[in-house]
Amino acid sequence: MATSSTVQAWELGIRLKERRDELGMTVAAAGKATGLGGANLSAIETGKRKMPAFRMPDVAKVYGLTEDEMSTLEELRVGADRREWYHDYAQIYSNDFVRFLGFEAGAASVRTYQGEVIPGLLQTADYARAMIRGGGPYIRPVDVDARVESRMRRQERLTGEDPLKLWAVVGEAALLQQVGGREVMRGQLEHLLGLPRESVELRVMPFSVGSHPLIGNSAVVFTFAAPRLPDVLWHESVTAQTIVENRGKVLEVAASFEDASERALDQADSQARIRQALKELA
Known part of the structure; x- marks a missing residue:
């Protein structure tokens, strides 16, 4: 079962909070009694600080x-202490x-919707480089290679003995927006046609659908193997990035994704639309 130090720290925090709630203790009281302090314990319970x-x-x-x-x-604590590959990129x-x-x-699975761009987990290095270079004025040129490298490393989860299951819905516009130019887009579309079917389900949302629940938005919903861990949502905009754990909001986006997925082309028709877009670039 795939996991990460981030997820193990989060599960440890959830278990501690559940126990504290069972005992009827406040964060401040439990922090004082354990010697952790209220602020530290609160950060540990949310998985943002190590125990x-x-x-x-x-x-x-x-806690008895x-x-x-x-x-x-203790197993979770040791796992949470582990240094992962993504920690190497904390400076950027x-x-x-x-x-x-x-x-x-x-995560065990990811559901993602992108209207105008190919999701990061499905990008070629050339496409990723073009996206990163055009991504904003505050990305330093010296960091571009490291950002591309980290994006490629993320994709290792799509293969192997315990691959991540990815459900992706992309807008038809993402197939037509010539990120990096025609050659880069040809390579990107060919890459989409060769994705591993056992771990990736890719659907295209055609223009003909018109309005749908996720139009004008993007969404990434994570699901985990451990039954104690709820789904979480990644929300990203031009000025903000954040993990959303509010159950109501996560359920709303998950339901919207299911609706959008049903309206999108099925896998066979999506592949045909990608081939058509590739042909148009010839």
């Missing part, structure tokens, strides 16, 4: 944890985007 190993016995005592419960939490990305990479690396 110090030397505080585990204090947590076990205050059994040996089996402690064994599970925001904390929220590094966390996004961690969720993606540890």
Whole structure:
């Protein structure tokens, strides 16, 4: 079962919060009793800070944890301490985007909608480079290669023994927008036609559909193998990037994705539309 240190830190935090709630303790009270402090404990519960190993016995005592419960939490704590490949890129990305990479690396499946561009997990290096170079005035030229490299490393989850399951819906406009020019787009469309069918389901949203629940938006919803972990949403705009855990909002976007997916072309027709777009570039 695929996981990541980010996901394990998050699960550890969720389990600790559940136990604290069962005991009826506030964050401040539990933080004081365990020696962690309220602010640190709050960050640990959201998976944004690591649990110090030397505080585990204090947590076990205050929370009244059994040996089996402690064994599970210690396994998660050790996993959360692990350094992952995406940590190497922390200097060029925001904390929220590094966390996004961690969720993606540890997810069981991803549902994504993009109206105008090919999703990052499906981009060629040339397409990614053109996107990054045109992505904004604050991306330093010296960081372009590292950003392309990290995007390519993300795609390793689509293959292997435990591949990520990806459901992607892309707008027809994404097939026609000549990111990087005609040669780059030819390579990108050919790449889409060769995606591994066992892990990727790609559907094209045709112009003829008109309005649909996700029009004008983008969406990425992560689902995890551990039953305790809820789905989360990645929200991105020109000025903000954030992980959304609010259950109501996540369910709304997930339902909108299912609706959009049903309105999109099926896989066979989507492949035909991609081939048509490729032919038009000849």
